[in-house]
Amino acid sequence: MVALIEYGAGNIFSVKNALDYLGIENKLTADADEIRNADAIILPGVGAFGAAMNMLEKSGLIPVIKEQAKIKPFLGICLGMQVLFERGYEFGEFEGLGLIPGKVDLITDPGLIVPHMGWNKLEIEQESPILDGVTDSDYVYFVHSYKAFCDKKNLIAYSEYGSVVPAMVTDGKYVFGAQFHPEKSGETGLKILSNFTKLIKEA
Amino acid sequence: MLAKRIIPCLDVRDGKVVKGVNFEGIKEVGDPVACAEEYNKQGADEIVFYDITASYEGRGVFLDVVRETAKKVFVPLTVGGGIKTVDDIRETLRAGADKVSVNSQAVKNPQLIKDGADIFGSQCICVGIDAKKIGDGKWTVYINGGRVDMKLDLIEWVKKVQELGAGEICLNSIDADGTKEGFDIEMLKAVCDACTIPVIASGGAGKINDFYEVFEKTNATAALAASLFHFKELTVGEVKEYCKGKNVLVR
Numbered sequence: 001m002v003a004l005i006e007y008g009a010g011n012i013f014s015v016k017n018a019l020d021y022l023g024i025e026n027k028l029t030a031d032a033d034e035i036r037n038a039d040a041i042i043l044p045g046v047g048a049f050g051a052a053m054n055m056l057e058k059s060g061l062i063p064v065i066k067e068q069a070k071i072k073p074f075l076g077i078c079l080g081m082q083v084l085f086e087r088g089y090e091f092g093e094f095e096g097l098g099l100i101p102g103k104v105d106l107i108t109d110p111g112l113i114v115p116h117m118g119w120n121k122l123e124i125e126q127e128s129p130i131l132d133g134v135t136d137s138d139y140v141y142f143v144h145s146y147k148a149f150c151d152k153k154n155l156i157a158y159s160e161y162g163s164v165v166p167a168m169v170t171d172g173k174y175v176f177g178a179q180f181h182p183e184k185s186g187e188t189g190l191k192i193l194s195n196f197t198k199l200i201k202e203a
Numbered sequence: 204m205l206a207k208r209i210i211p212c213l214d215v216r217d218g219k220v221v222k223g224v225n226f227e228g229i230k231e232v233g234d235p236v237a238c239a240e241e242y243n244k245q246g247a248d249e250i251v252f253y254d255i256t257a258s259y260e261g262r263g264v265f266l267d268v269v270r271e272t273a274k275k276v277f278v279p280l281t282v283g284g285g286i287k288t289v290d291d292i293r294e295t296l297r298a299g300a301d302k303v304s305v306n307s308q309a310v311k312n313p314q315l316i317k318d319g320a321d322i323f324g325s326q327c328i329c330v331g332i333d334a335k336k337i338g339d340g341k342w343t344v345y346i347n348g349g350r351v352d353m354k355l356d357l358i359e360w361v362k363k364v365q366e367l368g369a370g371e372i373c374l375n376s377i378d379a380d381g382t383k384e385g386f387d388i389e390m391l392k393a394v395c396d397a398c399t400i401p402v403i404a405s406g407g408a409g410k411i412n413d414f415y416e417v418f419e420k421t422n423a424t425a426a427l428a429a430s431l432f433h434f435k436e437l438t439v440g441e442v443k444e445y446c447k448g449k450n451v452l453v454r
Binding site: 011013014017018020021046047048112113114115116117118119120121139141142143144145160161181183184185186189190 | 204205206207208243248273274275277278279296297299301323324325326327370371399400401422424425454
């Protein structure tokens with residue numbers, strides 16, 4: 001069972017719809033025990049970094065997230081990916097979950113339309129089972145105004161928008177993050193979600 | 204780089220697509236869920252549902268359509284029509300929409316844009332604008348489906364909308380709409396120059412080259428059409444192939 005963490009931030013239903021469509025057992029939950037008993041965890045989220053961290057704080061789930069992300073497949077989507085980093089600079093400076101080294105800051109390349117909204121190509125930086133069957137230059141759907149700044153070793157795939165936009169990141173173990181929305185990225189996105197849940201068996 | 208988006212729009216009344224579509228293989232004529240699936244297959248980058256239902260019951264049926272579509276189609280869904288309050292936005296997003304499009308109500312109550320963006324994020328607030336030319340480089344904003352002139356300067360409104368936190372603008376030209384003579388290039392250029400958020404071109408598409416022209420001559424990031432796709436004059440796939448052939452980046 002995949003636990004979809006429900007903490008009040010964003011469109012959790014589209015992630016659920018995609019998992020249902022793929023026939024993957026899943027549950028929306030804010031319960032620490034259910035999260036501990038799950039085989040894998042997805043952290044969705046749209047909105048602002050600070051607001052999301054506040055909601056996570058209020059939910060009391062931060063300790064369980066940090067503990068479980070070390071022992072089972074964990075995927076952060078969009079803002080749920082951004083909060084995996086140590087720090088975010090959206091409307092102030094906020095501490096993130098610190099599961100992957102790096103920070104999140106505004107896209108500031110001159111002359112760019114922001115938000116970065118639409119379909120962009122995935123450029124694969126390193127091989128990863130989460131991208132099984134996904135080829136260089138497959139398109140995925142992005143909507144965001146802030147992006148991650150992290151080490152190459154944490155980067156699985158990126159897109160070009162003015163400069164490099166980290167698209168998929170990892171801690172090298174169980175934690176993955178997608179800046180784009182796999183649940184809204186057609187066949188490619190569904191493949192990535194399906195690959196993620198296949199990691200369960202190997203875990 | 205970011206691909207230009209081709210967006211088909213479906214007008215829905217009482218749970219049925221208004222214009223008489225009849226895609227091959229679809230049994231029930233005008234079933235919006237089946238139409239959305241067909242557009243998805245054709246390669247639509249997003250799908251827009253526009254509710255033109257007047258009644259409360261119709262609204263429920265409409266949200267069921269959104270709910271059903273969101274279970275089957277995994278590209279972004281934008282939903283417009285009849286959204287007046289923050290609660291309407293919440294209800295629409297909960298039904299499975301990724302973005303809401305607000306138009307008349309945003310003009311009447313601009314705070315709706317700010318409240319929506321603050322609570323749900325700018326990325327899901329698209330502001331629809333209907334505008335008409337009144338003079339050289341001058342346009343005014345209309346509401347209620349292009350029936351009421353608000354005497355509001357288009358460029359001023361565009362700047363205000365961005366400042367309030369809109370994530371995107373869908374710009375419909377009343378002059379071009381229905382003419383099939385191409386998008387309103389002059390107005391789109393003026394609006395793209397006045398803001399830094401994405402602008403969707405709407406109104407006037409009649410031939411395949413109109414899509415190339417709008418991307419070639421303006422900074423619009425997407426182009427929307429309804430009847431052209433409804434009546435199968437063109438498919439989304441044909442438009443994208445054509446643009447690709449002319450070196451416009453599409454998915």
